[in-house]
Amino acid sequence: MLTMTRRTYIPFCNILRVRDPPPRAEPAEPKKSKTLWKIPLEIVEIIFQLLSDLDRACFALSCKRLHACYVSYNRQHGICVLSTLPRTLLLRRLQNERWVYCYRCQNLHRRSRWLFLRFGWICDPKPAISECNAWCDFQHDDKVDICPCSSITFHQKQHPTEYFKSQQETLRRSSYHKLSETFIHLCTIQHPLAQVFVLTRAWSNKTSKTFQVENLIVFRASKETALSGLFQKISSRLSRYETESWLKNFFNEAQSDFFIGDESSNWYQCHGWNIARGKPYDFKITLFRDLGGDRRPSKGWDGNCHK
Ligand SMILES: [Zn+2]
Ligand SMILES: [Zn+2]
Ligand SMILES: [Zn+2]
Ligand SMILES: [Zn+2]
Numbered sequence: 001m002l003t004m005t006r007r008t009y010i011p012f013c014n015i016l017r018v019r020d021p022p023p024r025a026e027p028a029e030p031k032k033s034k035t036l037w038k039i040p041l042e043i044v045e046i047i048f049q050l051l052s053d054l055d056r057a058c059f060a061l062s063c064k065r066l067h068a069c070y071v072s073y074n075r076q077h078g079i080c081v082l083s084t085l086p087r088t089l090l091l092r093r094l095q096n097e098r099w100v101y102c103y104r105c106q107n108l109h110r111r112s113r114w115l116f117l118r119f120g121w122i123c124d125p126k127p128a129i130s131e132c133n134a135w136c137d138f139q140h141d142d143k144v145d146i147c148p149c150s151s152i153t154f155h156q157k158q159h160p161t162e163y164f165k166s167q168q169e170t171l172r173r174s175s176y177h178k179l180s181e182t183f184i185h186l187c188t189i190q191h192p193l194a195q196v197f198v199l200t201r202a203w204s205n206k207t208s209k210t211f212q213v214e215n216l217i218v219f220r221a222s223k224e225t226a227l228s229g230l231f232q233k234i235s236s237r238l239s240r241y242e243t244e245s246w247l248k249n250f251f252n253e254a255q256s257d258f259f260i261g262d263e264s265s266n267w268y269q270c271h272g273w274n275i276a277r278g279k280p281y282d283f284k285i286t287l288f289r290d291l292g293g294d295r296r297p298s299k300g301w302d303g304n305c306h307k
Contacts, residue, residue: 037065044069053079054089061094142305144291146213147200148251148258149187151306157211157291160204191254193230194221194283198258210300211291215260217247219283226273226281234283236270243268243285260287263303 039047044066048056060070073079091101091108099108143151150171156163164176164183174185182203189196199216221231234246244260247268251258260266271284292298 037063041069045073048073054086054093057090058093142301144261144289144301144304145257145259145306146202147185147187147198147215148189148256150185152291154296154301157301158294160202160211164202189251189254189256189258191219191250193225193228194219196220196254205290208290208293210293213289213291215287215289217285217287219285220280221283222280226283231283234270234285236272238270240266240268243270247285247287259304259306261289261304263289263300265290265300266304 047059048070051059056070056073060067088101094108095101098111100111101107102109143153144157145151150167152163160183161181167183167185168174168176171185173187174183176183180203182201185200185202187198187200189198197218197220199218200213201216202211202213204210205212219231225231230250234243238246244262244266247260251260267288269286269288271286274282274284289304290300291304292300
């Protein structure tokens, strides 16, 4: 899935440092050149084949469509971008009048901020989210579902605090707890046999330096449905794999595309039925996922990416 929100576009001519200014468009033409948009896919493939890894990456940054072609080209050819692309070289080349490469933290910074703070400035090992869109978003278009209604990009995962704060503003029934540095959110899924509440907690683990998500999934059913075939198939005695496939089947029946991942380190706990007299029956499953740290490829991230 290609969503390119918050990307910072760097004009092609700046990347390649073209000396001559691009020719002026005819007055009747729209301002932006659409030429690259129109190149047939086969030609794009040929151009990709002729370019070095670095040139191909820069070329791909020139428009949304080329970037999409680039992502699928890499996928087809089994190219893992980070392992083949010399990061430093790419970042150096991406420098332009707006962005400057910082040798201290090996990231791009806005030139205005760079000039202002050049002396005595101590860089964050992780740049601010607004400063590394160009790098992170360009590298990663894959997402992990945090809950049934929201997903996270690798870039957002690298900036947990900023991500949580922005989610708190936009995502319904969510809040960020400063003290515990934990994000909490509640959403629901509707299934013909049960109402499902998903209580999500996410945080960045200080010890393991990884991003962790916990979903407490509460199935609320009547006594009759609790005794039905569907819920007879699930119990706290099932293995982790059986629980995983029961959950996937359940979400599928509920027509939810919440993807809980295939990663073998994902951890499930069935709490069984909570039967209080006169009240609906509650069945609970906790799902815990570790989405990994800074480095890619990451098992925790890849094994949970939305297919
Ligand atoms: Zn820096
Ligand atoms: Zn990626
Ligand atoms: Zn949600
Ligand atoms: Zn980032």
